[in-house]
Amino acid sequence: MYLSRVEIDINNRQKTKELTHLGAYHNWVEQGFPNEIADHKRLRHLWRIDRLAGKTYLLVLSQEAPNLDQLGAYGVEKTAMTKSYDPFLDQVKEGQIMQFRLTANPTHAISQPGKNQPRIVPHVTVNQQRQWLAERAAKLGFQVVKTATAGLMDSEEIENFDIVSRDWPILKRGHRTIRLSRVTYEGLLRVDDLDTFKQTLMNGIGREKAFGMGLMTVIPRG
Structure with missing residues (x-):
């Protein structure tokens, strides 16, 4: 690679x-x-x-x-x-904490009555886009690092990542012009499954990979 x-x-x-x-x-x-x-x-x-x-x-x-x-x-x-x-891939270790950057196309499928294929639609709110990544992390070989935050009454853990950019760039397909949801995430992760995580780095995350989505890069912390 x-x-x-x-x-x-x-x-x-x-x-x-x-x-x-x-x-x-x-x-x-x-x-x-x-x-x-x-x-x-x-x-x-x-x-x-x-x-x-x-x-x-x-x-x-x-x-x-x-x-x-x-x-x-x-x-x-x-x-x-x-x-x-x-x-770099050879040096990645299980349990390692890394800073990550990911640009992705967060979507979900909606069933269509009378049709075999679901309709793919983008997540549009920040909460939906955050949840999209958090829910997929384990299957991708990592966990988003959580940070304990002290509240007025008690404390809770929140995922330690941010959405740093959201936009809708244009894609032209023949005579059609469509807009894709593009979201850039940054934060901290922990490598849980080494082989799966390496495949994630090499193969990307989510849809529209041919059009600038899915590439995650990481930097070791500490």
């Missing part, structure tokens, strides 16, 4: 004028793997947009290393870089 990053040249409107919807970003990521295109072999590429310290980055997790010239097509010159992710 490889983790790659490039700073998006957001101040150069001529260069980035095409990046108006999630499909354009998806195409950008795919063009970063010309060998896969030539071999007609499309592997999954997890990616997300990060905004940190006044800069905007494209972050990509992939099985093969990307072509940095292609990855830098819409980036600030000489900011495209990649490194092997495997050494």
Whole structure:
């Protein structure tokens, strides 16, 4: 696995004028793997947009290393870089506390009378979006760290994570224009099931992974 990053040249409107919807970003990521295109072999590429310290980055997790010239097509010159992710994965330990960042598409299924397939709809409130992650954590190999908070009468434990961004970016599919719910979470987790957690890091969480959702990154604490 490889983790790659490039700073998006957001101040150069001529260069980035095409990046108006999630499909354009998806195409950008795919063009970063010309060998896969030539071999007609499309592997999954997890990616997300990060905004940190006044800069905007494209972050990509992939099985093969990307072509940095292609990855830098819409980036600030000489900011495209990649490194092997495997050494980091090999160091993850069960019980380890980690700081995480996740951009995801929290949804739920609603049954439709007379239809076999349920309708997939987004969670729209902060409480629903928080609950979506908390309920899935155990199956994904981790637990969200809880912090005891002292109230007036007693104390309770709350999940130690925040929603730091919520928006509805555009995705164009043919003649259709739709908006996807995009939510970014940050907080602390504890690794419970090592193998499952590694699969979560490599395969992502939730829906719309081709369009910038599902990538979780972690940093060890302590």
